[in-house]
Amino acid sequence: METYTPRPDHKFTFGLWTVGNTGRDPFGNPVRETKTPAELVYLLAEVGAYGVNFHDNDLIPIDAPPSQAESIKKEFRKALEDTGLVVPMATTDLFHEAIFKDGAFTSNDPQVRAFALQKAIKAIDLGIEFGAKIFVLWGGREGTETDSSKNALDAIERNREAINYLCNYALDQKYDLKFALEAKPNEPRGDIYNPTIGHMLALIEHLDHPEMVGVNPEVAHEQMSGLNFMHGVAQAWEAGKLFHIDLNDQYPGRYDQDLRFGSRDIKAAFYLVKFLEDVGYSGSRHFDAHAYRSEDFDGVKDFARGCMRTYLILKEKAARFNQDVEIQDLLSEINGINSPQPVLAGNYSTENVRILKAQPFDREVIARRGLKYERLDQLTIDLLLGVR
Ligand code: GCO
Ligand code: MN
Ligand code: MN
Secondary structure (H helix, E strand, C coil), X not given: CHHHCCCHHHCEEEEHHHHCCCCCECCECCCCCCCCHHHHHHHHHHHCCCEEEEEHHHHCCCCCCHHHHHHHHHHHHHHHHHHCCECCEEECCCCCCHHHECECCCCCCHHHHHHHHHHHHHHHHHHHHXXXXXXXXXXXXXXXXXXXXXXXXXXXXXXXXXXXXXXXXXXXXXXXXXEEXXXXXXCCCCEECCCCHHHHHHHXXXXXXXXXXXXXXXXXXXXHCCXXXXXXXXXXXXXXXXXXXXXCECCCCCCCXXXXXXXXXXXXXXXXXXXXXXXXXXXXXXXXXXCCCCCCHHHHHHXXXXXXXXXXHHHHHHHHHHHCHHHHHHHHHHCCCCCCCCCCCCCCCHHHXXXXXXXXXCHHHHHHCCCCHHXXXXXXXXXXXXXX
């Protein structure tokens, strides 16, 4: 159906590492060949994506001599021009190389910390070269297996200093760039610092330039911790910090699965899409996921199309939820719109609190009201299952 066809204004983006994922895992070799960044851009254009994001080394191998780097960039740029795809976000890989085995910004070794900063700075330059406005920082190795190895307070401080350094660099260069911090509780480290959206939001308030830094929440990462992802996203949004989002899916309590968006918990995905659409989130809808290991590149396209299609289906369902008279009447009733309004009188004042203190409440009568959440939830289920 036409409604489910992706358009540029839907802002669907994928990382080079997502559709380029070869299926290698800790137990097995690649099952798909490595495609060049340019080839992946054409693939993304074919499925209808709006943009492509990259880690520094997805685009340019870490040891590439300058001439190779130049020719890769040239091909990549041509693919972007041919297809009209944009690069809204860039990031740096501070986890792959052996040097980062004990972290990057939080490593105990000052040489490693300096190298990590240098690498991040060069990655920022590369992102800017391709027009990125958001730079994601995901500290996959910033953690420990044993807490005898690293002082947690040192790690917190080192991490903060590094982010401050990068902000100062962007300001100094007059780059039009914001940073988005991505939390994850574990994997690849036993434990990773700042493991949730909430930790990241708290960290941001203690930076030198909090206005330049927001979050990049990922569905799977909060679900790995058993948390309600949408609640975290709402808190980030309310704080003005939802700069980017990583969409995928995940069974709680398992390894980091990076499943196709909406393929596991349809209901959670629905409330998330409804939230993003209702508040008017205008950033990228970035899919940080990859195809099952069973797939060839046709399957990778099925995977990418599926992420976008499910998002659009859920967006349509959200609009129907908002227009459904029975659901909306129920919501009005639940929110006590038609019942007698207490004299709570909004803002605090000495007079208001005097009124509130004097007000009688019939606790038992109020508590007796059934809230009809069962009916509301079933109506939502009916809607999602397509019988409404
Ligand atoms: C993961 C992370 C990464 C980051 C990416 C961007 O669990 O592997 O989600 O995919 O999002 O490295 O920094
Ligand atoms: Mn992930
Ligand atoms: Mn991610």
